[in-house]
Amino acid sequence: MSNKIYKPKSISGFPEWLPEVRLVEQQWFDHIRRVFESYGYCNIETPSVEELDVLRAKGEVDKEIYVIDRLHKEEGDKEGRLALHFDQTVPFARYTAQHFNDLVFPFKRYQMQRVWRGERPQAGRFREFYQCDIDVINVDNLPISFDAEMPAVMWEILTALPGMQDEKIQIRISNRKVLLGYIESLNVSENIAAQILAIIDKIEKIGAIETSKQLNELLKNNPLHALMVDNILSLTQTNDLKSVQPENEQMKEGLHELITVMDRLKHLPEGAVVADLSIVRGLDYYTGTVYETVFLDDPNYGSICSGGRYDDLAGSYINKHLPGVGISIGFSRLFARMVDKQKLDLKAKTPAQVLVVIPSEEQQVAAAETAQILRKNGHKVELYHAAQKLGKQLGYAEKKGIPFVWFVPSEKDGMHQLKDMYNRDIPNKDFKDPSEWKANA
């Protein structure tokens, strides 16, 4: 055995939490799971790794993918290269294609797992993080109503998460067919079109004036550039979808879909969900509706809940047409912000609700028996580990944030006592029998 001590340090971008934070994180997962299931989504879990070729099936992927290797891999070993998945949508599409015959469609599933991206970490940006996804995939046709269900479910979750009550968030929705259709009508090269999208994507960050400047610079060789820039800006900033004149069939279809989705979200509070044609959402597999969600007081923190519709992602793995739509909570990004802003209730460092103390050696057995009875009655119980001074035992309960302390009787035929640690003024409750104490009473 070596005595060498490796100084412990956290690896940047790979978050880990203290017990009191983890407890709240688990509550968040419970809450999210409950709402997902209330809409009938079933859970699946896919492996952390996929074959690299599966992850790249949709062509070039910009995302930084971690590949994994065996330490003792021999030269010439013929194995598919394995890689950690960078999202849950691609593995889900593979899963759906693979188990096509055993699934019932429309297939509604949720997934809450870690994903990995080798990007440079920053506030709210990790290399290992949780996503909570819901997706629906159907055969041949997927009703547009699902495009409206996605943000509705997420709004319900996000506004009710413990600690999120005061946060002002907004889900923004667009349809890529609108902007892509419009840009197609401009007859510019593919390269220029991509650059236009990249500039529009930053509109909130850099402002309309800077956007206009950059677009003019980009398009300056086109004789109509002033008009084009004006039109792009007014399109991406419009508040009235119905007044937009479609330039072609694709744009018309996108507008119609977007208007339909917005119509079906009218039951949500004013400003919860808005149509925003400047949403670009990268350049990967989305083909129609796209979502992103921001904190209104800090939109640059990044999206905490994004997704969209993909017409043919599963088609990379099976010769069928399997359109889908999905949305994903950037769980770790969202959670880390609430931790940083101290919005979480971190009193408890343990799930234990009651600490059974051991006032003296003689009571050790009685204390252990009592703890067992309380557990059988549904309480979460920790038994103190030694017959030490009571002040020390109470201090322990306090430090761990255990709300109740239990005293076994000090004499034959005496009463059990329950002490409330948070409300010192409340007198101790007496019980003849530990079973008289009901959980949550």
Add this chain to the structure above:
RNA sequence: GCGACUGUAGCUCAGCGGUAGAGCCCUCGGUUGUGGUCCGAGUUGUCGCGGGUUCGAACCCCGUCAGUCGCCCCA
């Protein structure tokens, strides 16, 4: 991948050329069946790493690694 800034005790930081410090935390005591306050005592360091300048470097210089924040990209 590019740029800026920062690395000193478990944590937050002071010291900026002359023997390494404070607060918090932790441990014990004041308090042998009822905690949080207060008081006293105590433990804690390759000053990120390597090289250079200097009689002397935590401090100045070079390199390197790590972290934070921007850019890019994204949850």
